Amino acid sequence: MQKISNEIEIIRQLFGSLSEKDKKTFIKSIKFQDEPSKSEAIKREITHCPHCNSTEFSKNGKVSGFQRFICKECGKTFGTRNQTIFYAVKKDMEVWKQYIHCMIEKYSLRKTAEICGISTRTAFTWRHKILDALQKMQDKVRLDGVVEADETFLSLSFKGHHKNFNLPRLAKHRGEPATRRGLSKEQVCISCGVNLNGLSISKISNLGKPKLQDIEKVLINKIQKDSILVTDSFRAYLKLAKDMNLSHIRIPRNHYKIGAFNIQTINSYHSRLKNMLIHSFKGVSTKYLNNYLVYNNFVNFAKESRSGKEQILLDHIINTECLSKSVNIANRPAVPLPQVS
Ligand SMILES: [Zn+2]
Numbered sequence: 325m326q327k328i329s330n331e332i333e334i335i336r337q338l339f340g341s342l343s344e345k346d347k348k349t350f351i352k353s354i355k356f357q358d359e360p361s362k363s364e365a366i367k368r369e370i371t372h373c374p375h376c377n378s379t380e381f382s383k384n385g386k387v388s389g390f391q392r393f394i395c396k397e398c399g400k401t402f403g404t405r406n407q408t409i410f411y412a413v414k415k416d417m418e419v420w421k422q423y424i425h426c427m428i429e430k431y432s433l434r435k436t437a438e439i440c441g442i443s444t445r446t447a448f449t450w451r452h453k454i455l456d457a458l459q460k461m462q463d464k465v466r467l468d469g470v471v472e473a474d475e476t477f478l479s480l481s482f483k484g485h486h487k488n489f490n491l492p493r494l495a496k497h498r499g500e501p502a503t504r505r506g507l508s509k510e511q512v513c514i515s516c517g518v519n520l521n522g523l524s525i526s527k528i529s530n531l532g533k534p535k536l537q538d539i540e541k542v543l544i545n546k547i548q549k550d551s552i553l554v555t556d557s558f559r560a561y562l563k564l565a566k567d568m569n570l571s572h573i574r575i576p577r578n579h580y581k582i583g584a585f586n587i588q589t590i591n592s593y594h595s596r597l598k599n600m601l602i603h604s605f606k607g608v609s610t611k612y613l614n615n616y617l618v619y620n621n622f623v624n625f626a627k628e629s630r631s632g633k634e635q636i637l638l639d640h641i642i643n644t645e646c647l648s649k650s651v652n653i654a655n656r657p658a659v660p661l662p663q664v665s
Contacts, residue, residue, distance in 0.1 A: 370393060370402075370404060373393075373395035373397065373398065373400065373402060374402050375395060375398050375400045375402065376395060376397050376398040376400075378395055378396065378397030378398065380395070380396040380397055381393045381394060381395045381396055381397075381402075382394060382396065384401055387403065391403065391404050404642070408457075408641060408642060408643075408644060408645065408646060409453040409454065409456070409457050409641055409644075409646050409647075409648055410641075410642070415442070419440050419441070419442065420450075420638070420641075421634075421638060422439060422440050423436065423440050423442075423447075423450055423454075424454070424634050424637050424638055425634055426439055426440065427451065427454065427619075427623070427637070428623055428630050428633050428634050428637070429630075430600060430604045430623060432604070432605070433447045433448055433451070434447075436451075448653075449650045449653055451615075452612065452615055452648070452653045453646075453648045453650070453653070454637070454641055455615035455616075455618055455619055456615065456646055456648035457640065457641045457644045457646040457648065458615075458618045458619070458622060458637070458640070458641075459614070459615070459618050460644055460646060461618075461622075461640055461644070462525070462618045462621060462622075465523055465524070465525055465546070466523075466546055466547070466548050467517050467518070467519045467523055467524075467525060467546060467547045467548065467551060468519060468521075468523075468547075468548040468550075468551050469519050469520060469521060469551060469552070470519060470520045470551070470552050470554060470585070471517055471518070471519045471547050471551045471552065471553050471554065471570075472517070472518055472519075472520075472553075472554045472555070472587050472589050472590035473515075473516065473517040473518075473539075473543060473553060473554075473555050473561060473564075473590065474516060474555060474556060474587060474590045474591070474594070475513050475514060475515050475516065475529070475534055475539070476513075476514050476516065476594040476597065476598070477507065477511040477512065477513055477514070478511070478512045478514065478598075478601070478610075478613070479510060479511060479512070480510045480511070480512055480531070480610050480659065481607060481608065481609050481610050481613075482609060482610070482611075482658060483607055483608065483609040484609045484611075507532045507533045508532060509531040509532040510531070511531065511532055512528055512531060512610055512613065512659070513528070513529050513530045513531065513532065513533070513534045513538065514526055514527065514528055514529065514613075514617065515527060515529040515534065515538065515539045515541075515542035515543060516542075516590060516593065516594070517542075517543050517546065517547060517590075518589055518590050518593050518625065519551075520589055521627065522625060522626045522627035522628075523626075524593060524620075524621040524625045524626075525542065525543065525546050525621075526542070526597075526617040526620075526621065527541075527542045527614055527617060527662065528610070528613055528614055528617075528659075528660055528661060528662070529541055529542045529661075529662060530661065531659070531661075534560065535560065536560040536563050536564060539560055539561070539564060540564060540567070541662040542662065543564065543568075544564075544567070544568065545568075547568055547570060549568075549569060549570070551570055551571075552570070552571045552572075552573060552585070553565045553568075553570040553571065553572045553573070554572075554573045554575065554585045554586070554587055555572070555573075555574060555575070555587065556574070556575050556577070556587060557574050557575065557576050557577050561574070562574070573585045575587055593620075593624075593625055596620065596624045596625065597616075597617070597620045597624070600616070600619070600620055600623075600624060601616060610658065610659055610660075611654075611656055611657070611658050611659075611660065612656075613660070614660055622637070
């Protein structure tokens, strides 16, 4: 009999314990995984007039490709984009489509502005409007299957802040950290979890060395039960796995793997993130970092094809209530730490 690798043996054994129905679903899922995923856009349902809440309204033509409605009660008109990021934006849909293409390609603001015929300032505003909407898609992500978790660190950046901006008071810098122990408060800790299927979660959790509570703010209730959590030997994850009732594989220090399990996917997730921030965007301000994390999740890590992503993103922003206005983009905190709930 041919020798089977441990990895395949684990999958084979797990497969044997599936129900007949799950076996069929599994075979189907691996057969079709190379095909581009079809986006299943749910058209945003208009249920009432945003002016008077009346449910009596009818169609009233289209503007830049968007359906308009007229209220039979108050006589005012409204559209499907009244509560989306497109509200009060005059550019045609075709320009947004081009813009989204540039985003998926990770073009710089300058190049994007040139291609779309908009100012770099508008390009910047649109980037964050779209990423604000994308945050809402990310908030719904729940990791399942084999989930690898680890943090990564970036230096605090106040790039782009006004000259007389007051720097937040920080602890003394003590040189570059080699380990979590030596981390200074000038290092932004990003807690992350990914699965082997292209789903990912990441957010700024704290400054300096993370505690269990910091990592929990990002990952608690975001990993489905019966998942396997794979981490390095950092103790906080022991408690996290216990609190969330997950099977836990700990990779000891100076080891790459235990059996079939390793943390290579999360390591490569971190390097693609840093590569994008440094090479495509020449460093980003901590203020906007959470938005670039969802950018990385969607553009670099998710498994859909590029054209699939363009369609998914367009459908998402058209159908998502998000009142991110241009004037408010810059008003977020310089260091956006999670709110204590
Ligand atoms: Zn009305």
